[in-house]
Amino acid sequence: MILEIVVLVVKILVLVAILMGGFAYTMLLERRLLGFFQLRLGPNRVGPGGMLQPIADALKMMLKEDMMPAGADSLVYRLAPVIAGFAALSVDAVIPFGAPIHLFGLTISLDIANPSIGLLLAFALSSLGVYGIVLGGWASQNKYSLLGGIRATAQIISYELAMGLSVMGVLLMSHTASLEGIVLAQKAQGWFWLPQIVPFLIFMVTAIAETNRTPFDLPEAESELVAGYHTEYSGMRFALYYVAEYINMITQSGLIVTLFFGGWLGPSFLPPIIWYFIKVIIAIFVFVWIRATLPRFRYDKLMSFGWKILLPIAFLYFVGTAAFVSGVL
Amino acid sequence: MVGIFIIGILMLVGAVSVVVVRQPVHSALALIGVTIGLAMIYLILQAEFLAVAQVIVYAGAIMVLFLFVVTLLTAGKEEMEAEDTLSGQRWAGIITGLVVGLGLAVVIATHSPVKLSTALSGSFGGLHDLGHQLWGPYFAMLAGVALMLLTGVIGVLVLNRPDQVNYKSRLDLPSGVSLVDAEQEGKK
Numbered sequence: 001m002i003l004e005i006v007v008l009v010v011k012i013l014v015l016v017a018i019l020m021g022g023f024a025y026t027m028l029l030e031r032r033l034l035g036f037f038q039l040r041l042g043p044n045r046v047g048p049g050g051m052l053q054p055i056a057d058a059l060k061m062m063l064k065e066d067m068m069p070a071g072a073d074s075l076v077y078r079l080a081p082v083i084a085g086f087a088a089l090s091v092d093a094v095i096p097f098g099a100p101i102h103l104f105g106l107t108i109s110l111d112i113a114n115p116s117i118g119l120l121l122a123f124a125l126s127s128l129g130v131y132g133i134v135l136g137g138w139a140s141q142n143k144y145s146l147l148g149g150i151r152a153t154a155q156i157i158s159y160e161l162a163m164g165l166s167v168m169g170v171l172l173m174s175h176t177a178s179l180e181g182i183v184l185a186q187k188a189q190g191w192f193w194l195p196q197i198v199p200f201l202i203f204m205v206t207a208i209a210e211t212n213r214t215p216f217d218l219p220e221a222e223s224e225l226v227a228g229y230h231t232e233y234s235g236m237r238f239a240l241y242y243v244a245e246y247i248n249m250i251t252q253s254g255l256i257v258t259l260f261f262g263g264w265l266g267p268s269f270l271p272p273i274i275w276y277f278i279k280v281i282i283a284i285f286v287f288v289w290i291r292a293t294l295p296r297f298r299y300d301k302l303m304s305f306g307w308k309i310l311l312p313i314a315f316l317y318f319v320g321t322a323a324f325v326s327g328v329l
Numbered sequence: 330m331v332g333i334f335i336i337g338i339l340m341l342v343g344a345v346s347v348v349v350v351r352q353p354v355h356s357a358l359a360l361i362g363v364t365i366g367l368a369m370i371y372l373i374l375q376a377e378f379l380a381v382a383q384v385i386v387y388a389g390a391i392m393v394l395f396l397f398v399v400t401l402l403t404a405g406k407e408e409m410e411a412e413d414t415l416s417g418q419r420w421a422g423i424i425t426g427l428v429v430g431l432g433l434a435v436v437i438a439t440h441s442p443v444k445l446s447t448a449l450s451g452s453f454g455g456l457h458d459l460g461h462q463l464w465g466p467y468f469a470m471l472a473g474v475a476l477m478l479l480t481g482v483i484g485v486l487v488l489n490r491p492d493q494v495n496y497k498s499r500l501d502l503p504s505g506v507s508l509v510d511a512e513q514e515g516k517k
Contacts (some may be wrong), residue, residue, distance in 0.1 A: 073352070073354070075355075076354065076355070076358070115377060116377065116455055116456060117377050117378055117381050117455075117456055120378070120381045120382075120385065120456075121381050123381075123385060123389075124381045124384035124385045124388075124389060125384075127384070127385060127388070127389030127390070127393075128384070128388060128389065130389075130393055131361070131393070131396070134393070134396055134397070134400060135354070135358075135396075137400070138354060138396075138400040146400065146401075149400065150397060150400060150401060153393055153394075153396065153397045154397065156393075157390060157393055157394065157397075160389070160390075177456055
């Protein structure tokens with residue numbers, strides 16, 4: 001019993017450490033890649049190849065003054081970045097990032113928890129992340145922040161529906177909502193991206209919208225809203241929003257890999273956990289690639305795209321998958 | 330057991346502050362706290378799916394829409410006391426609350442607690458069990474609820490249909506003149 005608790009605590013600490021380190025170096029990776037996409041070098045001065053840039057950035061953020069607007073709602077203003085950070089970190093608890101390992105006579109599964117409703121739990125926790133944005137936007141008492149927060153609400157609500165429908169096919173094919181079960185089902189049936197190619201593409205689009213990244217970064221559209229919902233934030237609170245955004249990207253990459261690309265599965269010359277991380281890094285690269293390539297949506301186009309195109313297609317494919325799985329087709 | 334009491338107290342505090350707090354956004358936050366507390370109670374009762382559905386539907390969707398409206402309306406942050414349009418509603422509320430509370434207290438005092446059937450299957454409240462229940466014995470109810478929700482959605486669409494005929498009559502336009510024509514007239 002005590003050993004299990006110790007293992008659990010260690011797993012949680014390791015996961016948070018991996019995610020925070022992952023956040024720092026995802027940001028560096030993104031800045032370097034964006035540089036290369038735009039035919040420039042990107043940050044390469046601090047340390048060899050710019051490898052120490054995240055440490056310099058963190059130091060800068062910690063030393064900045066933490067300001068709060070005079071009219072701000074102090075409780076909600078302080079609470080909002082915490083909610084954003086919590087929602088981003090907690091989702092990863094249910095994502096398995098490797099096959100169970102055997103250590104000291106114990107079988108340790110490489111996730112914090114493996115509930116039978118893991119996928120739904122991931123959705124529930126990530127849906128709480130929008131509160132960080134909308135509350136931060138409201139508490140700043142600033143027009144631009146408020147508009148950013150309100151845009152985020154409408155956008156995330158609209159795209160969450162299509163996202164939920166797009167993973168239904170995966171649920172039907174694997175007969176379970178446990179993420180480990182989904183990976184094991186892909187071991188037997190082959191990776192799901194091929195039979196679920198349309199839902200996979202929809203999930204990719206909605207994942208970008210959920211993480212508020214270009215071309216769906218309207219909540220922080222700098223050409224019209226200054227910086228959107230985090231205009232007034234500075235110092236560590238601002239950094240917390242950044243942490244949330246990048247960890248959300250890592251999380252969504254992990255979900256894409258787990259649901260459609262077989263999670264930790266792969267040829268046996270590399271350990272499963274390495275396969276998982278390779279796949280996640282490829283997914284993150286695609287996220288950055290899309291950011292570097294596509295311009296921002298117009299707001300009404302974004303809404304009609306979500307409701308009139310993504311949602312019906314996701315629904316039709318879901319009905320088709322249901323007919324196929326139940327043997328009607 | 331202790332967990333249920335702690336969560337229950339937190340939920341009660343949340344529920345009271347929904348009503349008492351002056352700032353509508355704070356009320357909405359307290360309500361979110363209550364829904365999450367309810368989800369935790371479901372979890373303690375091992376109804377995993379219900380707990381997650383509670384968070385996804387109420388905290389993840391409905392309360393977000395509440396906040397959407399409330400943040401828009403209270404952007405100025407003036408804390409105003411709304412005028413009491415219904416005179417005596419406070420007293421009516423207090424008296425009703427007291428009567429209901431007294432009634433509940435009498436029922437609790439006079440009826441000894443009966444142990445309900447605790448023989449629940451292991452998968453109670455899980456995804457599979459709930460699915461079998463809904464699509465098996467309760468399918469007619471499920472279809473009924475689905476029809477009702479569909480009616481509601483269609484009702485929203487019908488009620489919000491842009492009605493150009495009304496616009497014209499409100500502006501007293503002579504027949505045959507469209508709204509665009511009238512606007513251009515005005516610009517000249």
